[in-house]
Amino acid sequence: MLTSLNQRALIVSLLIFGVFLLAWHLATQGSGSVQQMDPEYAKLMGLTATKGTSAMPGPLDVAAKIWEHLKSPFYDRGPNDKGIGIQLAYSIARVMTGYFIAVLVALPLGFLIGMSPMMSKALDPFIQIMKPVSPLAWMPLALYTIKDSSISSIFVIFICSVWPMLINTAFGVASVRKEWLNVARTLEVTPIRKAFTIILPAAAPTIFTGMRISIGIAWLVIVAAEMLVGGTGIGYFVWNEWNNLSISNVIVSILVIGLVGMVLDQILAMFARMVTYPE
Amino acid sequence: MTPVNLVVNDTAANEKFISIEGIARRYPAPGGGSTTIFENIWFSMKRGEFCCVIGHSGCGKTTVLNMLAGLELPDDGVNIVDGYAIEGPSLDRAVIFQSHALLPWRTVLGNVAYAVSSKWRDWKKDKVNAHAQKYIELVGLGASLHKRPSELSGGMKQRVGIARALSIEPKMMLMDEPFSALDALTRGSLQDEVRRICLDTGQSTFMITHDVDEAIYLADKIVLMTNGPGAMVAEIVENPLPRNRDRINLHKLPDYYAVRNHLIDFLVTGSKIFRDNIPAGYDPRKPPLVRPGADKPLTPGDRKAA
Numbered sequence: 043m044l045t046s047l048n049q050r051a052l053i054v055s056l057l058i059f060g061v062f063l064l065a066w067h068l069a070t071q072g073s074g075s076v077q078q079m080d081p082e083y084a085k086l087m088g089l090t091a092t093k094g095t096s097a098m099p100g101p102l103d104v105a106a107k108i109w110e111h112l113k114s115p116f117y118d119r120g121p122n123d124k125g126i127g128i129q130l131a132y133s134i135a136r137v138m139t140g141y142f143i144a145v146l147v148a149l150p151l152g153f154l155i156g157m158s159p160m161m162s163k164a165l166d167p168f169i170q171i172m173k174p175v176s177p178l179a180w181m182p183l184a185l186y187t188i189k190d191s192s193i194s195s196i197f198v199i200f201i202c203s204v205w206p207m208l209i210n211t212a213f214g215v216a217s218v219r220k221e222w223l224n225v226a227r228t229l230e231v232t233p234i235r236k237a238f239t240i241i242l243p244a245a246a247p248t249i250f251t252g253m254r255i256s257i258g259i260a261w262l263v264i265v266a267a268e269m270l271v272g273g274t275g276i277g278y279f280v281w282n283e284w285n286n287l288s289i290s291n292v293i294v295s296i297l298v299i300g301l302v303g304m305v306l307d308q309i310l311a312m313f314a315r316m317v318t319y320p321e
Numbered sequence: 322m323t324p325v326n327l328v329v330n331d332t333a334a335n336e337k338f339i340s341i342e343g344i345a346r347r348y349p350a351p352g353g354g355s356t357t358i359f360e361n362i363w364f365s366m367k368r369g370e371f372c373c374v375i376g377h378s379g380c381g382k383t384t385v386l387n388m389l390a391g392l393e394l395p396d397d398g399v400n401i402v403d404g405y406a407i408e409g410p411s412l413d414r415a416v417i418f419q420s421h422a423l424l425p426w427r428t429v430l431g432n433v434a435y436a437v438s439s440k441w442r443d444w445k446k447d448k449v450n451a452h453a454q455k456y457i458e459l460v461g462l463g464a465s466l467h468k469r470p471s472e473l474s475g476g477m478k479q480r481v482g483i484a485r486a487l488s489i490e491p492k493m494m495l496m497d498e499p500f501s502a503l504d505a506l507t508r509g510s511l512q513d514e515v516r517r518i519c520l521d522t523g524q525s526t527f528m529i530t531h532d533v534d535e536a537i538y539l540a541d542k543i544v545l546m547t548n549g550p551g552a553m554v555a556e557i558v559e560n561p562l563p564r565n566r567d568r569i570n571l572h573k574l575p576d577y578y579a580v581r582n583h584l585i586d587f588l589v590t591g592s593k594i595f596r597d598n599i600p601a602g603y604d605p606r607k608p609p610l611v612r613p614g615a616d617k618p619l620t621p622g623d624r625k626a627a
């Protein structure tokens with residue numbers, strides 16, 4: 043065998059993709075017989091009945107749709123008709139805002155919990171109760187108090203991304219090897235310098251793991267949150283296109299959501315690799 | 322604070338550079354009450370002296386060392402360095418950890434420079450690095466400045482630990498079984514280096530070891546600790562071998578077997594039976610000082626007080 047494992051895997055991936063496209067194409071070809079009927083009735087019945095094609099778009103329809111979006115991703119024709127690029131930008135901006143506020147809260151608080159067994163015990167019941175709450179359950183409360191749908195989504199992103207970061211930071215900080223702390227103690231390192239030169243680098247890989255989990259959850263939650271509050275964003279876009287019965291657009295959105303999620307995850311993974319140290 | 326008798330006299334200060342005075346460590350026992358790991362431990366070290374401690378696992382050697390480092394405080398008694406009671410860690414006392422304890426995210430230079438910049442906080446980066454490099458070269462790692470600990474062998478890591486300890490130019494070095502994880506060959510060459518460095522710099526050193534030959538080669542004075550719980554200092558052995566000894570020819574020196582047998586006897590039997598057969602006149606405040614192999618056989622009555 044001359045081909046490497048990667049090459050073989052790539053070939054299999056392409057094959058699976060090809061088979062999938064073909065099956066999709068064939069399945070959405072349409073099922074034949076066209077019935078004669080009253081045009082008004084036909085309108086109600088939809089394309090399946092009138093033209094014999096499936097309402098489910100085929101890969102070619104979706105490809106055409108993708109091309110259409112790529113040509114003008116950022117057009118803006120009023121509140122219900124914006125380019126997919128604009129909608130994505132809204133979602134990403136909300137995720138980033140909520141996420142960074144969560145970083146600002148979770149890292150210092152995680153440090154505190156990790157360094158102080160007392161604070162860890164004191165805050166534990168709150169964390170244990172808040173953590174399993176679905177972030178969307180906060181939405182009504184957020185809407186009621188904040189009275190702004192966009193800020194409410196940001197709040198929901200904040201609340202869902204804060205827990206993994208908080209817990210991982212606390213764990214990372216609490217499990218810094220005692221011998222490294224002893225090195226700092228024997229060198230009479232000041233507490234601030236110890237935090238930045240020993241604890242932070244030692245806990246960084248664990249902290250970044252938490253941040254990576256958080257960004258994944260945040261991206262999952264934003265779609266649902268925007269569906270709920272409407273207005274702008276990729277989640278709203280999906281829901282709007284479903285109401286327009288534009289399944290092609292829904293499929294395109296699914297692809298785009300997946301792609302953006304992957305990119306966000308990879309960015310965090312890259313940071314995590316940068317701070318990981320071999321022992 | 323425990324009051325300390327300030328030493329006025331210079332010779333006395335050098336005679337009792339380190340003075341361990343009645344220290345104890347107790348842990349709460351599982352069923353209530355407490356377990357005494359050791360108590361009423363007394364001995365002292367001279368300035369520039371190399372002192373080894375030998376005893377079985379669990380007798381409390383690391384605890385004593387940590388107390389000297391200031392990482393732990395005794396439950397009773399006090400440790401005095403240079404006239405002052407130890408109340409916490411100090412840059413005057415460098416520790417070489419058994420597990421080397423290098424920071425894996427820093428290079429060799431970074432690890433030593435970290436210590437240097439902790440001691441001299443106002444030094445510029447160049448000065449810090451130059452100083453660190455000097456000590457890295459001293460332990461023969463000049464070619465590995467920019468390697469990370471994970472790229473080093475066990476012996477090299479331990480060398481970095483030694484360079485880090487020396488780089489802060491401490492008044493004394495504390496070493497916890499520094500070579501126990503190394504192969505015999507590496508251990509031998511590191512022992513040579515440590516001995517050379519200690520003789521050159523007049524370092525006072527306190528070292529824990531399991532290896533009798535290591536103690537005989539390196540130490541001026543060997544403290545024998547009995548088994549715990551309730552460990553005691555059974556006696557203090559003065560090394561009768563000449564100061565210019567070298568490792569390869571150690572076993573050819575006339576007193577070598579006398580010391581070696583004395584130490585081994587202690588580890589095999591003495592450490593177990595000592596507390597049930599405490600010799601007449603034993604005073605924990607002044608553990609007997611013995612010098613095996615000296616011309617005249619020692620009787621308990623002849624033993625000088627340490």
Ligand SMILES: Nc1ncnc2c1ncn2[C@@H]1O[C@H](COP(=O)(O)OP(=O)(O)O)[C@@H](O)[C@H]1O
Pocket residue numbers: 348358376377378379380381382383384385549
């Ligand atoms: N946190 C603790 N609780 C109870 N016992 C302890 C604790 N830490 C250490 N010990 C006991 O103290 C004794 C001395 O330990 P150590 O100083 O590490 O011994 P050594 O270095 O001589 O092997 C051991 O018997 C150990 O079991």
Ligand SMILES: [Mg+2]
Pocket residue numbers: 382383
């Ligand atoms: Mg030990």
